[in-house]
Amino acid sequence: MLETEKEKVKKDAEALQLKMYINGEWKEASDQKTRDVINPATGAVIAEAPEGTAEDAQAAIAAAKATFESGVWSDLPATERAAYLLKIADKIDEKAEELTKLETMDNGKTLREAGYDVGDAAACFRYYAGMITQPDGHTYHVADPMQAMVVREPVGVCGLIVPWNYPLLMSVWKIAPALAAGNTIVFKPSEVTPVTPTKLLEIFEEVGLPAGVANMVMGAGPVVGNEIASHKDVDMVSFTGGTKTGKHIMKTAADTMKKVSLELGGKSPNIIFADSDFETAVDYALFGIYAGAGQVCSAGSRILVEESIYEKFLARFAERAKEIRVGDGSDSKTEMGPLVSQEHLDKVLSYIEIGKEEGARLLCGGERLISDGLDKGYFVAPTAFADTTQEMRIVQEEIFGPVVAIQPFKDEEEAIRLANDSDYGLAGAVFTVDGAKGLRVIKKLRAGITWINSYHPTYNEAPWGGYKQSGIGRSLGTFGLEEFQEVKQININLEVEPIGWFEK
Template sequence: MNIKTDEKTYLNYINGKWVAASNQKVNTSINPANRHEIVGYVQQSEKEDVDQAVRVAKEAQVSWKKLTGAARGEYLYKAANAIERRMDEIAETMTREMGKTFPEAKGETARGVAILRYYAGEGMRKVGDVIPPSDADALMFTTRVPLGVVGVITPWNFPVAIPIWKIAPALIYGNTVILKPAQEAAVTAAKVLECFDEAGFPVGTINMVTGPGSVIGQAITDHPDINGVTFTGSDSVGKSIGLGAFKRGAKYQLEMGGKNPVIVANDADLNQAVEATISGGLRSTGQKCTATSRVIVQSDVYEEFKNKLIEKIKEIKVGNGLNEDVWMGPCASENQLNTVLSYVKKGIEEGATLIHGGKRIEEEGLADGFFMEPTVFENVNNKMTIAQEEIFGPVLALIKVETLEEAVHIANDVKFGLSASIFTKNIGHMLSFINEMDAGLVRINAESAGVELQAPFGGMKQSSSHSREQGEAAKEFYTSIKTIFVKP
């Protein structure tokens, strides 16, 4: 068996230096498009490594918070420029490590650059308000102060954008950071941290410790000197992190996925709806928290929509994301592939009709990767497992309804409430959907997976801790308000 590897070992980043884990152990990061290709080796760290990182981050925060917002912003600009210079390298690493196509990876990396520049500018924006006091001789105003040390726990599906949209606001508002990336994307994270190192951040300001969530994530959650924890991942892990942070009085922010619906009304532009459903549901192999999962279609247009959808899905080219003609890459890991296949099996057992895909792809030279056919079910009712649980794979469940009222009821009838979209030309239908949909992100005639960096992002119900990320809303988590009363 031939093993392809660049044989590079990526270290933790602590106190401005690249250091090995205290136990000297490493994990192997492999290419999901070819399990025989090793992308690199990353540290399998222990609690002691987190303790070291927190110690230096706490010390560094004393001087970091004293810098002006503009001065902190200059470092973010430098990091953005460094990532931009290495855009293709980082994007190629992302494709090799977690499987999304190179154009998607490059777009995500460019988004990371844009996020850094956005928050660099945030250093020049206001951080408080003047409030009229009851005493005419006094002055009363508010300002915002950093939390201190922030733990950042991120998933593998957006290994550049999600860490940056947490790290950038944390830093600009005067916090220092401990990053724990997902093991499946730790090489990509190391490439990003190399750019922060190149930008010359003061030592200890930003640190990275890699390793299993059960060890490193838990150590971050429990550490008494970590003042805030921000997490994106599964709802079960998120709730555990939230509970642990709450018990010791730390601030926490959780984004925990979705079961996102698209409603296709009988007056919709079906071609537009089909394109958006495929893009929202199958790009990145369906491995997005905002990915379309349930497609709720009015009966008058159901058959026509279904036929157009299947026809377009049949054109999708699955393969290695570095190949130019490939539209959809592999699942990010063998475990994720098996999870998706288990949901397909469950769908069939519960009575849904599999009308396209549903199998692992092992022909055409793809047997060594974790490739999955784009999959579509119909005759799905909303009580089925595939209509209730987040699959995180390229699986669409078609649900036929008679009325829009029924469609909205079904769309809301899940524990999640992250994103939702509707396709209709009727203004009344749009307004009803906006008012009645229990989701943090509502989109009209657009795919469910669109997220804008300058706008608040987060979910309702069990999709989040009811906090919001990105845009100006980020300051609500990364700072505390201080009220000042001054009397001569």
């Protein structure tokens, strides 16, 4: 929700006044425009954020480039960069309660979910602080008199663009390895959820991160994001978000041949065999789709159930889904919060109508929740469609909400075929007590993140990313650090004398 200078007087005095962070200074947008930040559970304005311009992005890029070239960060010994990251982690822990509450207000997720995110953010900084002090590089025994070696160096100026579903954690997944590698950054949080990312930049300032190392520009994707993706002085762009936007960024970045890392959408299958532990499978199926109100790229939004237990599964799944406590995430009793915005609410509700029109059987949910004080928020009941088929849009398209499509399969071969019949390939799971079958099916899934008898756990040590139109590159683990590094070959002549290639 954009706002002009005159309209500022209408603001709630308690709303946070956010600013961008460029070259160590907190700044308003160059044209003074702002945007309201809304608590999705209550509809209340919780903050006023700058609506950055292309000029603001250019200033941040210039600062990042000058700082990188100065060597104040890129030339710093790894142990010293690690010390900064550890201080940041300690500050996140110190402010965990505040960050958790703000994350819930900013995004709508429950306090429990937000608390996990804050803890994971601190752990991610610690993980990369440890990694960059470990042995690195290679040497090769090549033909005498040469010695060859390979070293890893920072890419340079990295443009980092993050989504609204994990405002703090997705920021950290990019920022921690980018800084660990010695890069400088131009960071764009989602314009919908900029509160906790701003708090993160405040922590950077508190620990004394050199000016210009981390720069944050708020604003709309088509303006600020496009400038980051297209600017010649940005050496890499890393984006997490929708596939359509990812494709645009990739095309835009191609003009300057910058490095690109994309973590995009998903329509992930959760395959449940008849021999699975039934209650465990149901429980994880619920968690797979309704955690985060389904606003999770890896959500198990397609559930494939073996025919012999299909109706039993539907009955139990619907029974459990109807019991989920939906409400304001700040209430400790809430199990599922709202969608992030009115715009997104409208999108999800439109997909529910599409599912009905396509002939899928509405198993539960299917409506906006407005009773019991929920009328001012963006709440949708946990929704499930049964008897879905491959040609349905609710099966093929990412809804990104608490809506799941359930369909039966006959055997292992059909389960694999249905699971892979998608443009996406981010995640997937298999539930079975037959270990050989579980691994056999997982190996056939065209997906980058998979589980057997589980769903959703993520680890800093393991790579995160997908196949097909779910993206390019990986976050986390050693792979996540390597995304933000260039590989350089160095050859040393150990016998310095003329080569004698040409006759004298």
